[in-house]
Amino acid sequence: MSHLLEVKNLDVKFDTDEGRITAVENISLSVDEGEVLGIVGESGSGKSVTAKAIMQLNPGNTKYNENAEIILDNENVLRFTSKQDLKKIRGGKVSMIFQEPMASFAPAIKIGNQMVEQLLIHKNIDKSEAKSISINMLNRVGIADAEKRFNQYAFELSGGMRQRAMIAMALSTMPKLLLADEPTTALDVTIQAQVINLIKDIIKEYQMGVIFITHDLGVIAQVANQVAVMYLGSIVEKGPVNKILKNPKHPYTKGLLEALPDVNNLDAPLRPIPGNIPSPLDRPTGCVFRTRCPNPTHDCKEGNIEMGLIEVEPGHWVDQCCINCG
Amino acid sequence: MSENLISVNNVSVNFDYQENFLSKKQKIHAVNNINIKIKKGSFFGLVGESGSGKTTLGRAILGANKISSGNVIFHDDNRDFDLTNINKQEFKEYRKKAQLIFQDPYAALSPRMTVRDIIAEPLEVMKITNSREETDDRVRDIAAKCRLNLEHLRRFPHAFSGGQRQRISIARALVSNPKFIVADESVAALDVSIQADILNLLKQLQNELNLTYLFISHDLSVVAHVCDIVAVMYLGHIVEMAPSRQLFRNPKHSYTKALLSSIPSIDPENQSQAIELKGEIPSALNPPSGCVFRTRCPNPTHDCKEGNIAMGLIEVEPDHWVDQCCVNCN
Numbered sequence: 001m002s003h004l005l006e007v008k009n010l011d012v013k014f015d016t017d018e019g020r021i022t023a024v025e026n027i028s029l030s031v032d033e034g035e036v037l038g039i040v041g042e043s044g045s046g047k048s049v050t051a052k053a054i055m056q057l058n059p060g061n062t063k064y065n066e067n068a069e070i071i072l073d074n075e076n077v078l079r080f081t082s083k084q085d086l087k088k089i090r091g092g093k094v095s096m097i098f099q100e101p102m103a104s105f106a107p108a109i110k111i112g113n114q115m116v117e118q119l120l121i122h123k124n125i126d127k128s129e130a131k132s133i134s135i136n137m138l139n140r141v142g143i144a145d146a147e148k149r150f151n152q153y154a155f156e157l158s159g160g161m162r163q164r165a166m167i168a169m170a171l172s173t174m175p176k177l178l179l180a181d182e183p184t185t186a187l188d189v190t191i192q193a194q195v196i197n198l199i200k201d202i203i204k205e206y207q208m209g210v211i212f213i214t215h216d217l218g219v220i221a222q223v224a225n226q227v228a229v230m231y232l233g234s235i236v237e238k239g240p241v242n243k244i245l246k247n248p249k250h251p252y253t254k255g256l257l258e259a260l261p262d263v264n265n266l267d268a269p270l271r272p273i274p275g276n277i278p279s280p281l282d283r284p285t286g287c288v289f290r291t292r293c294p295n296p297t298h299d300c301k302e303g304n305i306e307m308g309l310i311e312v313e314p315g316h317w318v319d320q321c322c323i324n325c326g
Numbered sequence: 327m328s329e330n331l332i333s334v335n336n337v338s339v340n341f342d343y344q345e346n347f348l349s350k351k352q353k354i355h356a357v358n359n360i361n362i363k364i365k366k367g368s369f370f371g372l373v374g375e376s377g378s379g380k381t382t383l384g385r386a387i388l389g390a391n392k393i394s395s396g397n398v399i400f401h402d403d404n405r406d407f408d409l410t411n412i413n414k415q416e417f418k419e420y421r422k423k424a425q426l427i428f429q430d431p432y433a434a435l436s437p438r439m440t441v442r443d444i445i446a447e448p449l450e451v452m453k454i455t456n457s458r459e460e461t462d463d464r465v466r467d468i469a470a471k472c473r474l475n476l477e478h479l480r481r482f483p484h485a486f487s488g489g490q491r492q493r494i495s496i497a498r499a500l501v502s503n504p505k506f507i508v509a510d511e512s513v514a515a516l517d518v519s520i521q522a523d524i525l526n527l528l529k530q531l532q533n534e535l536n537l538t539y540l541f542i543s544h545d546l547s548v549v550a551h552v553c554d555i556v557a558v559m560y561l562g563h564i565v566e567m568a569p570s571r572q573l574f575r576n577p578k579h580s581y582t583k584a585l586l587s588s589i590p591s592i593d594p595e596n597q598s599q600a601i602e603l604k605g606e607i608p609s610a611l612n613p614p615s616g617c618v619f620r621t622r623c624p625n626p627t628h629d630c631k632e633g634n635i636a637m638g639l640i641e642v643e644p645d646h647w648v649d650q651c652c653v654n655c656n
Binding site: 042043158159160161188189190191192193194196197215216217218219221222224241242245246255256257259260261262263266269270271272273276277 | 487489520522525547590594597
């Protein structure tokens with residue numbers, strides 16, 4: 001069976017005044033229907049750039065490599081150039097939920113009008129039908145008084161409610177793939193719990209594929225089936241969620257887990273990963289993690305080893321360099 | 327000499343609010359009747375959701391928000407400062423001893439000043455040092471304590487990562503040699519690894535410099551790790567307060583229980599359901615009468631539901647304080 005989404009050998013580079021920045025290098029990943037792929041990593045690791053590449057939302061100075069492929073539903077998104085084609089993905093087959101719900105709604109247009117507008121663009125329906133779909137969707141995501149909220153502006157809604165409305169809007173076109181970029185980061189924990197449950201229910205109901213981007217490993221543990229760990233533009237480890245979180249092989253994944261405060265084990269000291277994430281302008285050669293690796297082998301330290309994932313157990317892939325560094 | 331550094335007695339903070347210039351003036355009850363004592367050398371945590379009044383309380387203790395009623399007393403070695411009854415000169419004195427670390431290290435540092443000038447500014451403004459050499463000595467000293475390289479001092483903030491910037495903010499807060507630090511969401515904007523680094527630094531500085539912290543955060547797992555004592559705020563009230571281990575092992579208030587159950591577990595096989603609170607946090611313009619939590623309480627008693635029970639903490643176990651209304655609802 002072919003995957004819903006397959007990204008192969010993707011590089012994303014930006015031309016800037018200071019030179020060409022490599023934001024993402026040689027990543028491959030896939031998402032099936034009804035599957036949640038979690039992408040974790042620190043700021044600047046290339047998580048959002050990857051998601052935006054799928055929707056072709058990166059800015060004009062972006063350069064993709066020639067042999068990269070982003071295959072969505074058997075079509076290569078990177079070959080799309082016309083507006084007509086792009087419309088099929090943006091808001092059509094793919095929807096995106098952003099981190100900051102306040103910044104994502106237009107402040108001077110009613111929530112309802114924004115929802116109806118995108119439905120009219122993507123679906124062949126009339127206004128009243130679009131309105132009833134929107135109100136149904138608002139109900140579905142647990143917004144009480146959906147009809148009243150439909151006629152309100154974003155500032156009249158609380159943070160949790162705005163994020164629900166954002167989700168309702170993203171889902172109303174029935175996308176095949178949902179990109180959720182830090183959808184719970186700006187929310188309080190109790191609201192976060194509600195939104196996570198909502199997203200899980202919806203995935204089950206509509207069987208869509210989801211890419212869930214977050215820096216919070218706890219959220220990943222609760223929503224994702226598969227996880228990809230990114231560091232400085234490369235995937236350093238990927239596999240099923242319980243393998244990655246319970247038996248991590250890469251020193252970076254281990255480091256992330258050790259740095260995380262765990263309420264169930266208050267005596268464990270917090271161990272930061274030593275060193276700083278290098279600037280993307282000055283990416284290490286060979287293994288990108290070698291400048292911070294706690295125990296690099298000789299070849300790794302010299303930058304002699306190329307990056308590349310190998311399968312250590314079924315479905316569990318780790319960067320070949322770091323398997324040998326303790 | 328008192329063992330407490332800060333006593334907060336019946337403090338309320340109200341803000342005037344007017345929707346437009348024709349409408350009636352209303353009061354926002356941001357912080358209501360708070361009593362806390364912060365012991366010398368403790369790491370006091372304040373948790374709660376947005377809008378619960380954590381920041382307002384922190385700012386009131388520093389004298390950055392006007393206190394509407396009640397008082398805050400800072401017990402220095404040989405004298406007490408009563409913040410509600412203090413003259414300008416004394417207030418300047420107090421500010422040398424109580425400082426604030428902000429949330430966003432990108433917004434808190436002026437992009438046009440060198441790191442040296444940023445850290446030195448409090449010394450110059452407060453006229454603590456008498457010569458440039460003395461200022462430079464103090465700056466170098468505190469920068470080293472905050473693990474900044476001396477060559478960093480000549481650079482501008484844009485050259486630094488989030489974690490380094492937060493260390494610069496900490497150095498700036500500590501340069502006047504304060505005794506009390508309010509850290510308002512100081513690690514919220516940082517990645518986990520950097521967060522761990524900054525938390526360790528705060529702990530280490532506490533031991534070295536004998537500091538007392540009021541640590542404001544919405545992240546319960548962070549608070550559990552660093553704080554000795556934790557107060558949980560909801561809609562301007564403290565609803566539960568206890569030593570942190572006790573609070574996390576045995577929460578008594580339904581709100582605390584809901585908060586703790588909402589922390590996503592790192593174990594993918596532990597898909598425990600969070601206790602979902604119904605509804606949303608009510609508006610501070612129009613808080614519920616009686617117990618403020620009653621509109622969302624999963625199992626309110628009859629008197630609670632009617633709003634007959636006033637808020638107030640009672641001690642259910644040694645040092646473990648819970649709101650008197652919600653002790654009975656479960």
